[in-house]
Amino acid sequence: MKIYSSEQIRNVALLGHGGSGKTTLAEAVAKVAGIIKRQGKVEEGNTISDFDKEEMKRGFSINTTCIPIEWQDCKINLLDTPGYFDFMGEAKEATRVADSAIIVVSGKSGVEVGTEKAWEYAEEMDIPKMVFVTDMDDDQASLKNVLEQLREIFGKSIAPFQVPIRDGEHFVGFVNVVKMQGRKFVKDHVEQCDIPDDMNEALEPVREMILEAVAESDETLMEKYFEGEEFTLDEIQTALHNGVIDGSIVPVLCGSGIQNIGVQVLLNSIVKYLPAPKEEHTSVMGVNPDNDKEIEVICDKNEPMSALVFKTIVDPYIGRLSLFRVYSGILKADSSYMNVNKDTSERISHIYVLRGKEQIEVKEIRAGDIGAVAKLNKTSTGDTLCDSSRPVKLKGINFPESLACRAIFPNKKGEEEKISSGLHKLIEEDPTIKVVMDSENHQELLYGVGGQHFDVISSKLEAKFKVTMDLRKPKVPFRETIKKKIKIQGKHKKQSGGHGQYGDVHIEFEPSGDRETPYVFETKIVGGSVPKNYFPAVDKGLQESVLSGVLAGYPVVGVKATLVDGSYHPVDSSEMAFKMATKVAFKKGIIEAAPVLLEPIVSVKVTVPDSYMGDIIGDLNKRRGRVLGMNPIKGKQEILAEVPQSEMYGYSTDLRSMTGGRGIFTLKFERYDEAPMEVQEKVIEDRNNEQ
Missing domain, CATH: 3.30.70.870 (Elongation Factor G (Translational Gtpase), domain 3)
Structure with missing residues (x-):
């Protein structure tokens, strides 16, 4: 494959709801670009993107796949991502190294929750967006409805660059609003045609919106617009390009991945309107690992090399492949580079460009481009490889927190x-x-x-x-504690010929008030009834005793033990005897000191759109939760609550079901609280049945 410079590269993430047609569109792009002769189908398991056995078996994408396309003397690195939420980590990998995103929307299904998530991922990384409305060959598809939904949810930046031409109910072509030219689909290509007379009413507001966007991009163009002068095509396209890059314009194109309609226009638009790495990210900021000072990393082949590993593939047969994006300089085969995250050196033997599972060997990868290298044993996803002459650590990948748990x-x-x-x-x-x-x-x-x-x-x-x-379902880490103060004697006495064993302690047990610490040990011995050299043995006895409580064998916390009296034998007493006496006292004392089970309480933050507030609060109450408050955050509501950990099992699935996938949550351990009596009884019963 030809080596491309930064100006000729486009790194584009394909994002969207699961099943919206991303992989089908990627396949259509590969067909148009001449990479494949026959277009594969997801349901037949023969697409370039979904080559993993799990993907073929399930009929949807699980991994992010890179498909490099050569088009109009440019290289487009298309990153096809999964749309299902359980694999959002893969989408995060793609958006971290992409310079722009194409959000795929089905013309039949319209804007779905995965569309909103895709928009959020692109916004999080601050990359320009373009929308491609697919399935337009279906008579049920409606670009008008999709545009209304897009504008309602994402605002006025939505700018349709095409208006469909229909013959009856069938989608037969479109009007290119930028050029104001008709295009008709003829077999596998597009031909110019006249704009139907009855479309002027539909075209006028769309054309006006684009011209306004062009006018707002430059003062000279604004004057021209008010004076009623026509913009040149070059002025329009340059202004739109700049508007796409600064996020004020999100172009909407339409077509069909299955029928390969509008794909050529999409490729032209990627080259024309989406940014090259050098243009969008002339520089990114890294950190010097030695002093944490910021370093400017410029996208230029003459700079020292720096690259981010954004994905790892481990296969028992083909071995380990690390996918990377070069941010500066040139990464060359048969070279050594520094892994700043692991503070080690890695030898690069062979470099590849991956196209699905196909490995195309190349000699170098230049700034802005994406490649892969085999057998980097010390390098992980998120690590930075760089020239040792300029150590720099690039920002890693912000993966979603994994909160679902199984034993x-x-x-x-x-x-x-x-x-x-x-x-x-x-x-x-x-x-x-x-x-x-x-x-x-x-x-x-x-x-x-x-x-x-x-x-x-x-x-x-x-x-x-x-x-x-x-x-x-995992076991919950309960704890045990006491609620009363009690004084108890523990005696260990044994006589078996020769030296016997004798230890006698009187210990006060009471709640310490600190449930984060197992126990506190104090001594109040008067008159040497227990010699000081046996105090450590008593402490050791307590240390071993708190590992298992009397109710259900859970660790004991929040106990204060005070050694107040006892007795010893000058010959038979030993450290072992006093340790055993302490264990006897602990077991007897805890039973009499009103033992209770404590359950872990977690603090939970649930972020949902306003419309789901009632359902979420009701559900948290059912889980014995206590809602502490609410905060508005970016048009959504953050609900703060405390909930017993045992009630949060399966919450990620339940929240997704309640909110259609729009809700997210985080949780962290807060403290231990006394469990309700019915919970205690159930836990003790279950524990006894296990033994």
């Missing part, structure tokens, strides 16, 4: 190691997966984005690493 159970004994190894490799590919060992409850916890995410993880584990697991 891992191997289906076969002895496969724990295999599961752990397989999951570790999947984490390299997908940083939204987390594995945490909960030693307290003897369970390994898997964190993901949602139920569909867990299904894919399990399926990949079986397909790639030949191991299966069962995912269940």
Whole structure:
């Protein structure tokens, strides 16, 4: 493949709702660009983008795929992303390295929640947007309805560059509003045609809106507009290009991915209106890892090399591939670069341009372009590779927090190691997966984005690493404490020939008021009834005792233990004897000191559109939650609440269901509170049944 300079490159993320037609559009683009002779179909599992076995099996995208297209002496790196929310981490990877986004909307379904999310991802990264309304070959499709929805949700920046021409109910062409020329579809290409007379009424407001946008971009053009002078085509296109880059104009194009309609116009518009890396990001800011000072990273082939690894592919057969974008300089084969995140050096042997699963070897990748390198064993997603002459750390990827949790159970004994190894490799590919060992409850916890995410993880584990697991509801880390003050004697006495064992302690147990600390130990011994050299043994006895409470065997917290009296034997007493006596006192004392179970309470922030407020608050109340307040945030409401952790299982799925995917939430551990009696009884019963 030809090496392209920064000015000739367009890095474009394809975003949109799941099933809106992104992969089909990418396939149509590949066909128009001459990469493939026959257009594949998602349902047949033969598209360039969806080459992973899981994608072919399920019929939707799971991974972000790069498809480089050569068009009009430009290279367009098309990043086809998943639309389903469980795989939003992949979309975040793409938007991090893209310079613009094309948001795909179905002309039949209109604006969906995934469209709104796609817009949010592009806004988060502050990249220009273009909308492509697909499925226009369907008689049920309506560009008018889609435009109304787009304007209502996203505002006046929405600018249709095309108006459909219909013959009866059929979509047969469009008017290019910028050039004011008709285009008619003839088989697999577009021919110029006259604008139908009955379309003037529909065209006039659209044309006027574009001319106003052009006028607002420049004072000279504004004067020309008020004086009634016509703009030249070059003036219009330059102004629109600048408007797209600053976000004041979001072009809307239409066509059909399945019928390959309007795709050529889309490619022309990408080259004409969307930014090149050098234009949009003449520089980005990095950080010097040695002193945390900001460094300007300029998109120029003559600068020192710096690149961000934005995706990792781990395959048992083809090995490990790291996808990267070069932000400055030239990344060359047979070179060594510094990984500033790991403070190590990586050797680059072969460099590839990936087109789906196809690997095209190249000698170098220049500033602004995207490539891949094999076998970087120390480099992970989000790491920066750079020239050692100028160490710089680029901003990483803001992945969504993984809040859905399951406990891992191997289906076969002895496969724990295999599961752990397989999951570790999947984490390299997908940083939204987390594995945490909960030693307290003897369970390994898997964190993901949602139920569909867990299904894919399990399926990949079986397909790639030949191991299966069962995912269940995790145990909740309860605690035990006491509510009363009690004084108790603990005695350990044993005689078995020779030296015996003797330890005797009188301990006061009471609530300490600090539930973050297991216990506080004090001594108030008068007259040396217990020698000081045995105090550490009493402390050790308490330390071991608080690991398991008397109600259900959960760790004990918030206890103050004061050694007030006792006795010893000059020959038979020992540290072991006093430790055992303390354990006896603890067990007897805690039972008499009104023991209770404590449950973990988490603070929850739920962000939803206003219309879902009532449902969310009602649901949190059902979960024994306490709503603390609400804050308006960017046109939505943030609900603050405290909820028992045990009631939050499955919340990510439930919230998505309640809000159609529009709600997001975060949670963090807050404190331990006494559980209601019915909860305590149920937990104690379940714990007893386990034993």
